[in-house]
Amino acid sequence: MDKxxxxxxxxxxxxxxxxxxxxxxxxxxxxxxxxxxxxxxxxLLNVLLGVLGLxxxxxxxxxxxxxxxxxxxxxxxxxxxxxxxxTLGKRLLRLRVTDVRGLQLRFSQIVIRxxxxxxxxxxxxxxxxxxxxxxxxxxxxxxxxxxxxxxxWSPPVDEPDLDQLLEGKYNSFxxxxxxxxxxxxxxxxxxxxxxxQALVRRDEFGPQDRIQLFxxxxxxxxxxxxxxxxxxxxxSDEQYIRNLVDALYRPKSTGSMS
Amino acid sequence: MIINLQKFITEERPFWNELxxxxxxxxxxxxxxxxxxxxxxxxxxxQQTSGDLAKIQTFSAEPxxxxxxxxxxxxxxxxxxxxxxxxxxxxxxxxxFTIFPQTFRKHIRAFWIxxxxxxxxxxxxxxxxxxxxxxxxVLLPFSHLHGDPSERVVKExxxxxxxxxxxxxxxxxxxxxxxxxxSIFTFSLGMTWGIGTLxxxxxxxxxxxxxxxxxxxxGETAFLLGWLLPHGVIEIxxxxxxxxxxxxxxxxxxxxxxxxxxxxxxRNISGDLVTLIMGVAVMLIWAGIVEAFFSQYHEPVIPxxxxxxxxxxxxxxxxxxxxxxGRRGGGKLHRRHPEMNTDDDG
Numbered sequence: 307m308d309k310x311x312x313x314x315x316x317x318x319x320x321x322x323x324x325x326x327x328x329x330x331x332x333x334x335x336x337x338x339x340x341x342x343x344x345x346x347x348x349x350l351l352n353v354l355l356g357v358l359g360l361x362x363x364x365x366x367x368x369x370x371x372x373x374x375x376x377x378x379x380x381x382x383x384x385x386x387x388x389x390x391x392x393t394l395g396k397r398l399l400r401l402r403v404t405d406v407r408g409l410q411l412r413f414s415q416i417v418i419r420x421x422x423x424x425x426x427x428x429x430x431x432x433x434x435x436x437x438x439x440x441x442x443x444x445x446x447x448x449x450x451x452x453x454x455x456x457x458x459w460s461p462p463v464d465e466p467d468l469d470q471l472l473e474g475k476y477n478s479f480x481x482x483x484x485x486x487x488x489x490x491x492x493x494x495x496x497x498x499x500x501x502x503q504a505l506v507r508r509d510e511f512g513p514q515d516r517i518q519l520f521x522x523x524x525x526x527x528x529x530x531x532x533x534x535x536x537x538x539x540x541x542s543d544e545q546y547i548r549n550l551v552d553a554l555y556r557p558k559s560t561g562s563m564s
Numbered sequence: 565m566i567i568n569l570q571k572f573i574t575e576e577r578p579f580w581n582e583l584x585x586x587x588x589x590x591x592x593x594x595x596x597x598x599x600x601x602x603x604x605x606x607x608x609x610x611q612q613t614s615g616d617l618a619k620i621q622t623f624s625a626e627p628x629x630x631x632x633x634x635x636x637x638x639x640x641x642x643x644x645x646x647x648x649x650x651x652x653x654x655x656x657x658x659x660x661f662t663i664f665p666q667t668f669r670k671h672i673r674a675f676w677i678x679x680x681x682x683x684x685x686x687x688x689x690x691x692x693x694x695x696x697x698x699x700x701x702v703l704l705p706f707s708h709l710h711g712d713p714s715e716r717v718v719k720e721x722x723x724x725x726x727x728x729x730x731x732x733x734x735x736x737x738x739x740x741x742x743x744x745x746x747s748i749f750t751f752s753l754g755m756t757w758g759i760g761t762l763x764x765x766x767x768x769x770x771x772x773x774x775x776x777x778x779x780x781x782x783g784e785t786a787f788l789l790g791w792l793l794p795h796g797v798i799e800i801x802x803x804x805x806x807x808x809x810x811x812x813x814x815x816x817x818x819x820x821x822x823x824x825x826x827x828x829x830x831r832n833i834s835g836d837l838v839t840l841i842m843g844v845a846v847m848l849i850w851a852g853i854v855e856a857f858f859s860q861y862h863e864p865v866i867p868x869x870x871x872x873x874x875x876x877x878x879x880x881x882x883x884x885x886x887x888x889x890g891r892r893g894g895g896k897l898h899r900r901h902p903e904m905n906t907d908d909d910g
Contacts, residue, residue, distance in 0.1 A: 315638070315641070317614065317637070317641050318645070319611065319614050320618075321614040321615075321617055321618055321637060322621070323617065323634040323637050323638050323641070324634065325638065362733075364731055364732065364733045364734050365733050365734075367731075367733070367734035367737075368733035368734040368736065368737035369737075371734060371737040371738055371741055372737045372740070375740075375741040375744070375745075390591060404638075404642075406827065407827075408638055408641050408642055408645075409641075409642050409645060410642045410643065412834065412835075413838075414834040414835045414837070414838040415834055417838045417841075418834055418837055418838065421748050421751070421752065421841060422752050422755070424745070424748050424749050424752045425749075425752040425753065425755055448755050451830075452755065452813065452830055452834075453830075453834065454827055454831055454834070460631075460635065495621075495622075555569060556569075
């Protein structure tokens with residue numbers, strides 16, 4: 307089976323939405339945070355239960371043993387139930403446990419995936435779970451597999467500020483509204499995204515690469531639609547793409563996106 | 565074609581915001597029930613947002629709005645097409661006296677297989693001790709069982725002071741947590757198509773059989789029964805029940821030629837697995853208390869007849885509980901727990 311990095315769910319209404327799957331490394335980091343949280347809770351519990359020791363050392367010891375056990379097993383169950391699929395570590399790393407079909411998580415699913423940690427954590431450092439995660443096409447550890455759950459990652463989306471990106475530059479394409487309209491009609495979303503991303507990430511390239519990249523993109527768009535020479539003559543390839551993005555994403559060229 | 569994003573977002577955002585508000589309310593309060601008109605509105609907002617997502621996917625590559633709408637549609641999809649589980653009142657007594665024994669009986673075949681594995685292990689352990697008594701130092705994991713049973717009995721019965729004084733509660737909690745871990749592990753090994761579960765049960769049976777035969781052959785049967793029965797009649801069946809949960813899991817993984825998908829099979833048994841394991845935990849809490857506070861005291865402190873009688877009574881009650889509790893007149897079952905399925909994979 308091929309490995310996938312996103313799970314696409316189709317609704318009965320014919321709509322598709324996808325969830326990015328979390329990899330073993332991110333999950334391991336989240337687990338490390340959770341481990342620290344469990345240790346901190348247990349430390350706090352020890353201090354609190356130390357008071358019990360003034361009454362009876364036996365009872366204090368029993369409460370400590372039970373407390374440690376309950377916190378170790380209950381931490382994942384309680385937090386994932388309360389925060390709808392998230393523990394502290396998962397919240398920090400923007401991970402969430404969800405049902406494999408996109409449905410609501412059931413309590414039994416949370417309990418099972420947390421109980422099966424006993425096998426996933428074998429022999430050390432979640433080796434079994436990590437290997438299962440690498441082999442499984444939905445990056446599920448054994449507990450996820452049995453509970454029908456996946457762990458999804460919601461990366462922060464960099465919001466391109468088009469106003470700032472395109473501000474203050476004269477757009478020579480504006481003189482040709484009929485060509486702009488044809489451009490919007492003929493350019494696919496994916497093609498438009500290439501132009502936009504090239505602008506957003508322009509500082510990530512070396513000078514030579516940047517020139518070559520914008521040249522290639524301009525040549526490609528020129529093959530789709532050609533603006534008159536007077537509109538393109540005196541502008542750089544980068545400005546050409548800027549004009550293009552302006553025309554594609556801001557047909558009326560006013561205001562912000564949202 | 566690229567749609568005019570600015571116009572599109574301005575026009576549609578009120579719907580998205582309204583849907584997000586409803587979702588936040590539903591997610592914060594799972595028990596919340598919407599009225600018919602609220603439900604209709606919620607469904608309308610979901611459809612509207614789904615339509616917007618489709619438009620964005622088709623006509624624009626703008627990632628922010630798409631990701632936002634995907635997350636909104638995913639959350640609404642989960643609420644609308646959610647599982648049949650309804651929020652229900654916490655009813656621990658109903659769960660323990662009805663749901664738990666019903667679930668046990670539903671998968672009774674798995675229980676018999678586990679019991680057989682343990683009994684075969686027990687017979688093997690007993691046989692090995694009879695054939696080669698010296699092997700017990702290798703076979704038995706606890707050093708206090710390596711010596712001569714009669715010597716231990718004399719020592720225990722002659723003890724004047726309570727060796728667990730001031731430590732009974734902590735010993736009890738240690739037993740509870742240790743046995744619960746062993747049970748969860750036995751259940752989890754169901755992932756190995758049940759082989760690991762059966763090996764665990766067999767191994768536990770070997771230890772039990774070896775210890776039992778060792779004491780019987782030494783003529784210390786009364787001590788053995790008085791020592792093991794009070795807690796063992798609950799603890800040992802609890803481990804077998806954990807194995808039963810493991811085999812139920814294994815059965816779902818294997819499928820046995822059933823036409824439903826693996827995902828569906830696992831979904832069907834998830835509630836039963838949790839019920840069985842939670843039932844096992846309750847049994848082990850009781851066994852831990854009995855073992856620390858009762859089992860470790862021998863004659864002359866507590867007569868063996870009392871201890872054996874207590875153990876037998878517990879065992880009868882356990883059998884009656886598992887066999888009869890939760891049955892209605894005529895053997896009909898109570899209304900099932902919402903998570904429980906009707907599929908009998910025994």
